[in-house]
Amino acid sequence: xxxxxxxxxxGNFGGMFVPELLIPALKNLEDIYNNLKNDHVxxxxxxxxxxxxxxxxxxxxxxxxxxxxxxxxKIYLKREDLNHTGAHKLNNTLGQGLLTLKANKKKVIAExxxxxxxxxxxxxxxxLGLECTVFMGEKDMERxxxxxxxxKLLGAKVEPVYSGSKTLKDACNAALRFWASNVADTHYxxxxxxxxxxxxxxVRDFQSVIGQEARMQILEQExxxxxxxxxxxxxxxxxxxxxxxxxxxxxxxxxxxxxAGFGIETKKHAAxxxxxxPGVLHGSHSYLLQDAWGQIIEAHSIAAGLDxxxxxxxxxxxxxxxxAEYHSVTDxxxxxxxxxLSRREGIIPALESSHALAYLRKTGHDLKPGTxxxxxxxxxxxKDTEPLNIEE
Amino acid sequence: xxxxEVFNILKKQGKTAFIxxxxxxxxxxxxxxxxxxxxxxxxxxxLEIGMPFSDPVADGPVIQAASERALANGIxxxxxxxxxxxxxxxxxxxxxxxxxxxxxxxxxVENFIKKAVNAGINGMIVADLSPEEGEEWSNKLKNAGxxxxxxxxxxxxxxxxxxxESFSAGMVYxxxxxxxxxxxxxxxxxxxxxxxxxxxxxxxxxxxGFGVREKKAVEILSPHCDGVVVGxxxxxxxxxGEDIEKYVKQLIDVN
Numbered sequence: 001x002x003x004x005x006x007x008x009x010x011g012n013f014g015g016m017f018v019p020e021l022l023i024p025a026l027k028n029l030e031d032i033y034n035n036l037k038n039d040h041v042x043x044x045x046x047x048x049x050x051x052x053x054x055x056x057x058x059x060x061x062x063x064x065x066x067x068x069x070x071x072x073x074k075i076y077l078k079r080e081d082l083n084h085t086g087a088h089k090l091n092n093t094l095g096q097g098l099l100t101l102k103a104n105k106k107k108v109i110a111e112x113x114x115x116x117x118x119x120x121x122x123x124x125x126x127x128l129g130l131e132c133t134v135f136m137g138e139k140d141m142e143r144x145x146x147x148x149x150x151x152k153l154l155g156a157k158v159e160p161v162y163s164g165s166k167t168l169k170d171a172c173n174a175a176l177r178f179w180a181s182n183v184a185d186t187h188y189x190x191x192x193x194x195x196x197x198x199x200x201x202x203v204r205d206f207q208s209v210i211g212q213e214a215r216m217q218i219l220e221q222e223x224x225x226x227x228x229x230x231x232x233x234x235x236x237x238x239x240x241x242x243x244x245x246x247x248x249x250x251x252x253x254x255x256x257x258x259x260a261g262f263g264i265e266t267k268k269h270a271a272x273x274x275x276x277x278p279g280v281l282h283g284s285h286s287y288l289l290q291d292a293w294g295q296i297i298e299a300h301s302i303a304a305g306l307d308x309x310x311x312x313x314x315x316x317x318x319x320x321x322x323x324a325e326y327h328s329v330t331d332x333x334x335x336x337x338x339x340x341l342s343r344r345e346g347i348i349p350a351l352e353s354s355h356a357l358a359y360l361r362k363t364g365h366d367l368k369p370g371t372x373x374x375x376x377x378x379x380x381x382x383k384d385t386e387p388l389n390i391e392e
Numbered sequence: 393x394x395x396x397e398v399f400n401i402l403k404k405q406g407k408t409a410f411i412x413x414x415x416x417x418x419x420x421x422x423x424x425x426x427x428x429x430x431x432x433x434x435x436x437x438x439l440e441i442g443m444p445f446s447d448p449v450a451d452g453p454v455i456q457a458a459s460e461r462a463l464a465n466g467i468x469x470x471x472x473x474x475x476x477x478x479x480x481x482x483x484x485x486x487x488x489x490x491x492x493x494x495x496x497x498x499x500x501v502e503n504f505i506k507k508a509v510n511a512g513i514n515g516m517i518v519a520d521l522s523p524e525e526g527e528e529w530s531n532k533l534k535n536a537g538x539x540x541x542x543x544x545x546x547x548x549x550x551x552x553x554x555x556x557e558s559f560s561a562g563m564v565y566x567x568x569x570x571x572x573x574x575x576x577x578x579x580x581x582x583x584x585x586x587x588x589x590x591x592x593x594x595x596x597x598x599x600x601g602f603g604v605r606e607k608k609a610v611e612i613l614s615p616h617c618d619g620v621v622v623g624x625x626x627x628x629x630x631x632x633g634e635d636i637e638k639y640v641k642q643l644i645d646v647n
Contacts, residue, residue, distance in 0.1 A: 007524070016524045017493055019450045020543040020556075021570060023522045163456060169447065176449040181571035183547070279494045280520065281447060293468040294498025295446040 003314065008197020008284075011320060013313035016196040017280045022176075025183045030198040032103050037205070042098065049094045050209060053127060054084040056091075058210075060217035060374070065344045070364035073371040074222070077347070078214050078242060080378045087350065087379030088210055088238045089120035093189055095206035097124035100187040107131045107186040111175040113140055113168030113234070114305035114352065115147025116379055117191030122156035124189075132156040135174040139166040140304045146383050165298040168234075168308045172282050192235025193312030196283030200312050207241025214374055215245050222372055228253045231376035232355040233326065234270065234306035236315045238378035243324065244314075254324035256315060257359040259301030263330055270299035271328040272311040273319050286313040302331035303351035305379075333358040338381060350379035395486045395515050395539050395562030398437050399597040399618055409619030410610075410644045411599060412626045413440040413490065415458035417467025421475035427636050431626075432485050434640035439483070440517070440621060443472055443491030450519040452574030454624035458631070469499055473511045480512035486562075488515035488541065493525075501529065505536045515539040515562050523552070523559050530559040541565050544598075546586055553593050563597040563619065566590060568604065574624035575603035579612045587616040607643050 008014045016026060036042040050056040059079045067075050080088040093110075100108055108130050112118030118134040125132035134151055138160050141148050151158050159178075164170035172195075179188045193200045193207070218226050229246060231239035233256040246252045261269035269275070272287045279288040281296055289297040289309035299309040318324035329337075334351055337358035342348045349357060356375050367373070402409055412431045416424050428439055444459035444467060451459070476487065489508065496504045496518065508516070516538055521529060523542060533540040539562030544553060547570070556564060566587060569577050579600075591598050600613050601621030610620050622643065629639045 016522070017520045018522065019519050020522045020548060021450075021545045021567060023524060024547040024549065024552075164446070173447055173449050177452070177572045180450070183570060279497055280492075281494060282449070283520075288494075290494065290498065292498070294495035295463060296494075 003317070004197060004201050008201070010314045010317035013278070013284070013286050013316040014197055014200060015285050016283065017285065018196045018283045019180065021180045022183060026196055026198065028103070029099070033099060033198055033202050036099070036102060042102070045098055046095055050091065054090050054094065056083065056209065057213040057217070058082050060214055060221065062221070063345050066341065069344065070361065071367065072369040073364065073367050073373065075360070076218060076226070076374045077377045078210060078374055080210060080238065080376060081347065081349065081353070081380035085116070085120050085123050086382065087116040087120065088207060088241060089117045089191060090123060091209050091241070092191065092203050092206040092237065093117070093120040093124035096187065096189040096202070097128045097130060100130060101128060103187060105185055105187045107182070108189050109133045109135065109175050109178055109186055110189045110191060111135045111168065111171035112191060113171065113307055114303065114350070115140065115144040115151070115383060116305060118156070118158070119147050119150045119154070121189050121191070122151045122154035125156065126154050133159055135159045135161050135171040135178070137161045137166040137168060137171050140168065140171070144304055144383055146386060167304065169296065169299070176282070192237040193240045193314055194235045194282060194284065194310055200284065200314055203237055204240045204244055204314060207237050208244045210238065210241040210376065211243060211245030214242055218372070218374060224372070225249050225252055226372045226374045227251070228255060228371065228373040229376070230255045230257065230356045230360055230373060232257050232306060232352050232378060233273065233311060233315060234259070234308050234352065235310070236312040238376050240312060240314055242374070242376045243318070247323070254318065255359065256324055256326040257355045258326055258328040259303060259306040259355055260328035260330045261300040264328065268300035269328065270301040270306050270308060272309060273315060273326040274328050278316065281310045284313045286316040287311050287319070302334060303355065305350070305352040306355065327359055329355050329358040329362065333362065337361050338384065347377070348381040348385070349377055350381045351384045353378045354381070393484055393486055395438060398486060399563065402437065408614040408617065409437040409599065410435060411438045411440055411619050411621045412436050412640065413442060413621055413623030414630065415442040415444060415455065415462055415627055416472040416475065417444060417462035417465060418458040418627065418630070419461055419465055421467065421471055423630070425475055425479045427630055428479055428483055430637045431640060432483055434637040435644055436485060436640065438486045438488060438619065440488045440490050440623070441476070443469065443489055443495060445492040445495055448492060450572055452572040452624065454574040454627055458627045469495055473507045476511040476513065486514035487512065488517060489513050490517040490519070493518050493521050501532065505532055505538065508538060509536050513538055515541050517541045517543070517565060523555050526559055534561055543567050544590060546570065550593065553590060557594040557596055560596055563599050564594065565621070566598050566600045566617070568600050568602045571602070573602055576605050577603040579609055584616045591617070610643060
């Protein structure tokens with residue numbers, strides 16, 4: 001079975017729910033991408049950039065110190081924090097940046113929550129000679145000030161978004177509205193496996209380098225496939241990136257970890273798959289946080305990159321077909337895991353990735369001895385030291 | 393009255409339809425009903441009523457703010473449709489509901505259509521539903537006797553015109569520029585030429601919307617289309633407490 005199908009569906013999820021104005025641009029993007037997907041020159045251009053510019057492959061590191069805290073299992077960290085710009089996001093923006101050039105466009109826009117995708121887009125734009133504007137919620141600009149400074153240094157224009165919850169969801173709305181007015185000369189680099197077809201497909205494809213590398217690395221280091229892969233899920237691009245190349249390896253269990261924020265019972269969370277229901281937002285049919293009348297509810301997470309009331313349609317499909325399990329951890333559990341990894345392994349993880357770590361820390365002792373698992377350390381946490389007010 | 397009948401009558405009179413847009417529940421359903429009646433009295437031929445959505449990506453600041461006010465005041469789909477049942481008893485002109493797909497999906501498409509039929513809705517525009525996702529929706533509405541109205545833009549291209557027309561009934565809606573609602577653009581030659589081409593190619597009436605706010609724009613557009621939609625300007629007028637009937641009368645010539 002091909003996922004997505006030719007209408008952009010993963011099972012019942014996905015599709016192209018956008019105003020007519022954007023349909024021709026999406027179809028054009030789909031055509032360009034389908035023609036390039038198997039083009040050797042395009043693929044080698046991407047590979048060159050990923051190798052010599054981004055610094056890939058990223059290491060697969062066995063974290064023996066935290067194994068001692070958890071039990072007789074083997075824990076491997078896929079070190080996306082060591083990718084250029086400090087997160088997995090650049091894998092996608094370099095790919096879409098090259099697509100922009102192929103589409104003969106000179107301008108790119110992006111939405112950003114934590115600022116990681118904004119920085120990655122600004123970086124790819126600087127590298128490839130594109131003009132870049134990033135939409136960012138006012139609230140996120142405050143809590144991720146470091147990334148705002150980085151984007152500006154990289155030559156991008158950062159456009160504050162004052163509407164709605166002033167976070168990622170509203171940055172997406174603003175970017176879509178801007179794109180509708182500028183679709184002729186501008187490509188919209190969506191930062192996660194969300195949005196209308198073909199975005200969930202092409203972002204997945206560009207991020208699948210994570211799982212492709214991890215698969216080779218674990219076979220080399222362990223001589224076998226892992227039993228489990230754990231990744232945090234906001235929109236879900238780092239998780240799909242590492243899960244997808246293992247999709248047909250049925251023995252490999254996928255665990256996605258969402259943000260439970262202040263706690264599910266407080267209703268201030270971002271556990272879309274765990275506690276939402278299907279609907280249509282930002283161009284695709286997928287799980288959503290919404291009220292009884294189909295109005296979107298504001299999400300909450302201490303991790304700006306997870307603070308989103310939607311999720312990629314491929315995750316909704318993985319959930320409904322039971323290919324993956326989705327769980328959630330609270331802000332407090334994530335912050336505690338942030339400190340834990342920093343002290344124990346000398347790696348400061350992003351608050352987003354700290355959700356995956358917190359789940360491992362909470363449940364890892366129940367795993368069968370000898371279990372081999374990979375946790376996707378999707379980004380580094382320098383950006384999070386200020387909001388947490390860390391002194392020592 | 394059905395949408396088609398309105399255009400048949402206007403065609404004989406050599407007139408263009410005036411189609412105002414108001415937001416349901418902004419600031420209350422009572423005001424929406426009162427405004428609707430005033431608009432009919434002022435000479436509106438068809439009325440578009442917006443269903444607020446939390447994330448209206450096709451709309452500019454004025455309609456975004458109207459949606460936020462309506463939602464903050466507790467409007468929901470049931471209250472909108474209940475209000476329209478009352479309105480329908482006094483309003484003769486066709487009513488088109490316009491909104492986004494998720495609130496419809498949330499109460500269930502069949503359930504929504506049943507309620508819309510019961511409320512006397514004549515047409516439906518869903519901003520984030522293009523023909524790519526709209527086939528079943530279009531068929532279900534047509535079967536229920538409600539006209540599905542799809543949008544055409546300058547990017548749609550000749551090939552899509554036929555597709556969009558086949559999915560639509562009553563009329564099609566031409567988006568006057570690339571962008572979101574609420575701009576202020578004086579129609580230029582390019583737009584008028586595009587409208588002439590679309591009208592020559594398809595049989596359904598073609599109405600124009602997005603960015604029409606001045607009497608002059610209505611006058612320029614009228615010979616090139618079958619109807620003109622005015623939204624953000626009217627919502628502003630209601631929000632500023634202006635006499636809506638007087639406001640609309642100065643926008644259009646009522647003979």
